[in-house]
Amino acid sequence: MNQSTLSDLITSSKQNDQKAFRKIVEGYQSMIYSLAFRMLCNEEEAKDTVQETFIKVWMNLSTYDSNKKFSTWIYAIATNLCLDKLKSAKHSFQENTIDETILNVISTDNVEQSVINAELGNIIRKLTSELTPKQKIVFTLRYLEEIEIDEISQITGMTPNRIKSNLFLARQTIRRKLEIL
Amino acid sequence: MKVMENEEERLDMLLQKLSKTAPGLTDAQMLTEKIMQRIKEKAIPRKPTILIWIRAISCSAAILLLGLFLFQQNETAAIASTPKQSGRPEIRINIDSECLKNINSPASNMMALYMCHLQQNSIKNKLYKTIDQQLKN
Numbered sequence: 669m670n671q672s673t674l675s676d677l678i679t680s681s682k683q684n685d686q687k688a689f690r691k692i693v694e695g696y697q698s699m700i701y702s703l704a705f706r707m708l709c710n711e712e713e714a715k716d717t718v719q720e721t722f723i724k725v726w727m728n729l730s731t732y733d734s735n736k737k738f739s740t741w742i743y744a745i746a747t748n749l750c751l752d753k754l755k756s757a758k759h760s761f762q763e764n765t766i767d768e769t770i771l772n773v774i775s776t777d778n779v780e781q782s783v784i785n786a787e788l789g790n791i792i793r794k795l796t797s798e799l800t801p802k803q804k805i806v807f808t809l810r811y812l813e814e815i816e817i818d819e820i821s822q823i824t825g826m827t828p829n830r831i832k833s834n835l836f837l838a839r840q841t842i843r844r845k846l847e848i849l
Numbered sequence: 850m851k852v853m854e855n856e857e858e859r860l861d862m863l864l865q866k867l868s869k870t871a872p873g874l875t876d877a878q879m880l881t882e883k884i885m886q887r888i889k890e891k892a893i894p895r896k897p898t899i900l901i902w903i904r905a906i907s908c909s910a911a912i913l914l915l916g917l918f919l920f921q922q923n924e925t926a927a928i929a930s931t932p933k934q935s936g937r938p939e940i941r942i943n944i945d946s947e948c949l950k951n952i953n954s955p956a957s958n959m960m961a962l963y964m965c966h967l968q969q970n971s972i973k974n975k976l977y978k979t980i981d982q983q984l985k986n
Binding site: 697722788791812814 | 856857859860863864867868870871872873874875876877880881883884885887888889898
């Protein structure tokens with residue numbers, strides 16, 4: 669989606685044009701799903717987060733500053749939602765059981781992708797289970813989503829130095845895990 | 850040291866592979882529909898800009914009216930106190946109108962009181978002007 673098209677869609681969406689907003693959803697939902705899945709390691713939670721993110725986007729579109737990158741703004745909303753979920757007591761780091769994987773496979777036509785997601789979720793969960801929610805957020809943004817530190821700073825509101833120290837600690841923890849394997 | 854370097858390399862390799870393997874949405878179309886449905890169902894209350902403007906204008910108007918009222922009150926008081934300060938003879942004016950009776954009546958409403966007040970003010974002003982003319986003459 670190029671910048672001028674996106675600007676037009678945002679302007680129309682601000683005027684309650686749901687068709688325009690649908691195009692924004694279609695353009696960005698995979699990106700947000702990828703981020704949420706890598707952070708939460710659970711398909712259902714990731715999908716819920718995508719929904720909540722776009723509802724927040726729709727509600728707060730009038731506050732969006734067009735001088736900033738739209739993807740950064742939408743990432744910030746999704747990251748905050750993921751952080752809330754990671755901090756909540758309900759969130760668990762339990763592995764996907766075979767039953768859950770089977771249920772996912774039944775409910776989808778794309779079996780291959782569903783199996784890949786389940787395995788990927790298990791690997792990321794195993795590696796990052798000992799990270800704090802903030803470490804997990806910066807780790808995912810930097811190493812899995814490959815976002816630059818300056819942009820992570822804009823997304824999370826953390827200073828670059830704090831991001832670097834969180835990344836350092838996250839790497840150490842994960843390396844220790846790898847040594848055991 | 851070499852073991853550590855190897856571990857770092859392994860970690861980098863793993864992270865690179867993980868970043869290249871993006872989780873995919875198995876039912877993107879359905880998710881879009883759900884999002885749009887939730888937006889339609891909720892009829893999400895956008896912060897209505899028009900309402901904000903109406904509120905702001907009403908507030909300003911109320912403040913302006915209050916200010917005008919207070920200003921008018923002060924002016925009346927100033928006029929009443931002027932003869933004393935300037936050494937002119939004190940003139941007391943009694944206005945016995947129907948309006949004043951209404952003021953004391955418990956049934957009278959705020960609007961009637963205010964209208965009465967304006968009426969009184971205009972009578973007072975006329976009287977002051979007449980007296981002022983007379984004094985000048």
